[in-house]
Amino acid sequence: MRPVIEIEGLVKTYGDLNAVDHLSLSVPGGTVFSLLGPNGAGKTTTVEILEGLRQPTAGTARVLGHDIREDYAEIRGRIGVLPQDFEPFDRLTPTEAVVYWGRLFNKDVGKEDARKILEEVGLLHRANLQGLRLSGGEKRRLGIAMSLVGQPELLFLDEPTTGLDPKARRDLWGLIRRLRGEGRTIVLTTHYLEEAEQLSDDVLIMHKGKAIAQGTPEELVAKSAGMTTIVMRGAGEAGLNELQRRGIAAEIESDGDVLVHVANPAEMRIVLAKLASIELPLKDMYTKRGTLEDVFLRLVGATMDEGVLQG
Numbered sequence: 001m002r003p004v005i006e007i008e009g010l011v012k013t014y015g016d017l018n019a020v021d022h023l024s025l026s027v028p029g030g031t032v033f034s035l036l037g038p039n040g041a042g043k044t045t046t047v048e049i050l051e052g053l054r055q056p057t058a059g060t061a062r063v064l065g066h067d068i069r070e071d072y073a074e075i076r077g078r079i080g081v082l083p084q085d086f087e088p089f090d091r092l093t094p095t096e097a098v099v100y101w102g103r104l105f106n107k108d109v110g111k112e113d114a115r116k117i118l119e120e121v122g123l124l125h126r127a128n129l130q131g132l133r134l135s136g137g138e139k140r141r142l143g144i145a146m147s148l149v150g151q152p153e154l155l156f157l158d159e160p161t162t163g164l165d166p167k168a169r170r171d172l173w174g175l176i177r178r179l180r181g182e183g184r185t186i187v188l189t190t191h192y193l194e195e196a197e198q199l200s201d202d203v204l205i206m207h208k209g210k211a212i213a214q215g216t217p218e219e220l221v222a223k224s225a226g227m228t229t230i231v232m233r234g235a236g237e238a239g240l241n242e243l244q245r246r247g248i249a250a251e252i253e254s255d256g257d258v259l260v261h262v263a264n265p266a267e268m269r270i271v272l273a274k275l276a277s278i279e280l281p282l283k284d285m286y287t288k289r290g291t292l293e294d295v296f297l298r299l300v301g302a303t304m305d306e307g308v309l310q311g
């Protein structure tokens, strides 16, 4: 089956800034695809190009089989959009907002349809409350409800859970999973690495407009070496020196914990054998597995240090 989104060499410049810099990606239908990256990486610019809100400077992008420059009219009615920092209309209730949104996009959405959509996003109990009285999580749900008026095949959710409490965030994860379960494709941007790890089939990490890593969350964690870490709590400078004397690469945290990153089981055995002969007073010692957050910090931190992507 043809990918739902295909991007080749996409570029968007603002003056001297390459907000999106030769980005290529492809999103298969029925999956959750997450764009990750630090502030200003170009995530919103990328999704806004795909949503038809911005014109690319160069490159090609096809959405649902159509070129975004040539036949956007074919695409518009088949996508749903939750913009970053979405705010509902203050004075409209969720029901009114969904009906109004349908009218705006020439969809025949009556009050009963609106209630069904609100039920789907878990907002029926707030159907008649003024927009300004909704909580943060309820506002996002309303945003998603509005994006669903045209029964879109493809949904763009730009930071849908930013600022929500952990319970509200998890509730929204449930909703996103359900929407995916209905066969929709979802492009998600988020700053919550755990969220990306939990929800995504594929992840692309962007930095300064470029893709710096791409794969399933599991692939990214596995590919990045040194992702199992031995934590020696309270080993301090003395511990660090002792390890380094024995040829073990280690780093020290500000709280005095010493960390040793281990790439594979063979390396782990060698390190453990060396550790066995070291007398170190420790508060605690344990290993922790890598997460997408570690990968992200390592990749984004490395490119910042090396200046690879500057200019």
Ligand SMILES: Nc1ncnc2c1ncn2[C@@H]1O[C@H](COP(=O)(O)OP(=O)(O)OP(=O)(O)O)[C@@H](O)[C@H]1O
Pocket: 014, 017, 019, 037, 038, 039, 040, 041, 042, 043, 044, 045, 046, 084
């Ligand atoms: N209209 C514009 N004019 C000039 N620069 C812009 C414009 N829109 C975005 N930029 C710049 O492009 C870069 C990418 O912005 P973008 O909003 O795509 O980042 P982002 O990855 O979504 O960041 P965040 O995580 O903070 O939402 C930023 O440096 C931003 O300042």
Ligand SMILES: [Mg+2]
Pocket: 043, 044, 045, 084, 158
């Ligand atoms: Mg953004």
